[in-house]
Amino acid sequence: MxxxxxxxxxxxxxxxxxxxxxxxxxxxxxxxxxxxxxxxxxxxxxxxxxxxxxxxxxxxxxxxxxxxxxxLNTEPEPAGPSFLEFAQTYVITRWQGTAPRTRETEVYALLSLIPALVDDVSGHPDDDELREVLRSHALLPKDRRTDLNRSGTLALGWLQKASLPLVDLQDPSVLRRALDAISVTFAGEEAAANTVRRKRAIFHHLLERAVEKKVFASNPLDTIKWKPPKAVTAVDPRTVVNPMQAKELLNAVPRVGRTRGVRLKAMFACIYYAGLRPEEAADLRVKNCTLPASGWGLIVLEKARPQGTKRWTNSGQTHESRSLKHRAKKETREIPIPPALVAILREHIKAYGTAEDGRLFRTSKGGSYSSSAYSYVWQEARALVFTEAQVNSPLAARPYDLRHAALSLWLNAGVPAAEVALRAGNSVEILNRVYAKCLDGQRETINGKINNALEE
Known part of the structure; x- marks a missing residue:
């Protein structure tokens, strides 16, 4: 030497x-x-x-x-798992306890983070190819992974080699690189505030798991002075229809298409008159409904039927029944329904019966309506009722806006917030922050009341 x-x-x-x-x-x-x-x-x-x-x-x-x-001749300390390896473990260990949409949302965040947290290794594949390999293979349980072609195999091999050690996330510069990655879209444009905040929350939770595994003494993300963009949480009052507009829209729905519109009117009516979420209406069954010949009825919700991507659902189908949002398994929610909705549901059952499992709303072949299918019907109904200016406005732009209109109506009618929250399946805090909005067309009435008070 x-x-x-x-x-x-x-x-x-x-x-x-x-x-x-x-x-x-x-x-x-x-x-x-x-x-x-x-x-x-x-x-x-x-x-x-x-x-x-x-x-x-x-x-x-x-x-x-x-x-x-x-x-000389000193052995380097083991670097521990790479960020890719830890992210894979994070997704798989949470798989059984999370809903399909949650699985998809977590992976979507990791599609931004994993390709950004890599070392300077030659042969960098295209970012789109890396994301596809992660989405269809690396971030799925083994029995759900698609086979990789030669290009995909090379991309995954590069990623396994280049992914930074998890311990490197103690470095503030690495953390800021990650935060920069979740702040932009895959196309490099500024990402929506809600998206950034959601991805940052997932990143934080992943690092919390690393703290549990003793990789870090505390969450390194807590040491970074980084302010997420402010997200809009309140409902835009411009989206909320008044009762007359809601009735006109519901009456227009059956005029769309040959059979789809008439079969969907009652589903939209449940969203408006009972304040159901679309996925809750999709799983509504005849056993959940008390529909007297006159007077108020009752819906006892048991489950929801959200739409997801097949790779993320347990059954491998796009629709599957799940427990209610913000509720424990088998917990139900009771919603008194007005005579108008009782009549619509009785008429619907008389005309179309139910599916084999008792569901009220299904296609002519017994399947569930996709969100794109019922959204198309809704847009056609808007075009039949609204003026051109209203069609191009946010007014009732989505079927979900009927729920906003329902909850706003109940609150403005003087129903206590606690009761509205109970029927809607929300907390009072969320209700007051998100749903307590005035109805479209009430501004003149409210202004008149203020004007009268000023003149006294």
Whole structure:
């Protein structure tokens, strides 16, 4: 071994290749140049500090390796799992306890994070290809993974090699790289505030799991001074129809198409008169309904039937019954329904009966309506009722806006917020923040009341 005391150091250099960032430590031993790359500035600075301290202590440096004698033949500490490996474990361990939409939402956040948290490794695949490999293979349970072609196999191999060690997320610069990634869309545009906040929450929760596994003493994301964009949580009052407009829309629905519109009127009526979510109406069964010949009826909701992507559902189907939102399994919700809805449901059952499992709303072949199918009917009904300006406005732009109209109507009618929350399946806090809006067309009435008070 040939050694020397002739050692000089240079400042750490930052190197960027595509989206990958590395930090290079440069020094010379006996005038021979040496360098070493690190994924983070913290690791680079730590290594350079060790070299400087060895030189200051008068150690000899090996000319071949460039290292002080005390650092030769030392085994590096295990880096632990990569961010990719930990993200895979995170998704799989949460699979059984989460709803299909939650699974999809978590993976969607990781599609932004995993390709961003990589090292400077040659052969970087296209980001779209990396996301497809993650979406269809790497972030799914083994029995749900699609087979990869040669290109996909190479992309996954690159990602496994390049993914940063999870411990590197202690470095603030790495965390900011991750936050930058969730702040933009896959096309590089500014992401919606709600999307950014949701992805940041998932990232934070993943790191909490890392704290549980003793990878970190505390969540490193809590040390970053980063303010998420402000998200809009309140319902836009411009979307809320008044009772007359709601009735006109419901009467127009049967005029859309040959059979689809007439079969969907009662479903839309449940959203408006009972304040149901669309997925709750989709799973409504005859056993859930008390429909007297006159007077008020009752709906006892048991489950919802949300639409999802097949790869994320337990059954592999796009629709499957689940427990109610914000409710424990088998917990129900009672909703008194007015005579108008009772009559519509009685008429619907008389005309179309029920599916084999008792569901009220299904296609002519017994299936569930897709969100695109009933949204199309809704847009056609809007075009039949509204003026061109209203059609191009946010007014009742989605079927879900009927629920907003229902809850706003109940609140403006003087129903206590606690009772409205009970019927709607929300907390009072959320109700007051999100749904307590005035009806379309009430502004003149309210202004008149204020004007009368001013004139007294």
């Amino acid at each position: 040939t050694t020397s005391y002739d050692v000089k150091f240079w400042e750490t250099q930052r190197k960027t290749q595509g989206k990958a960032i590395s930090f290079v430590v440069r020094w010379t031993v006996a005038r021979k140049s040496k360098s070493k790359s690190f994924r983070t500035k913290g690791l680079a600075d730590s290594f350079l500090s060790d070299l400087r301290q060895a030189a200051k202590a008068g150690e000899l440096f090996d000319i071949a390796t460039g290292l002080p004698v005390s650092m």
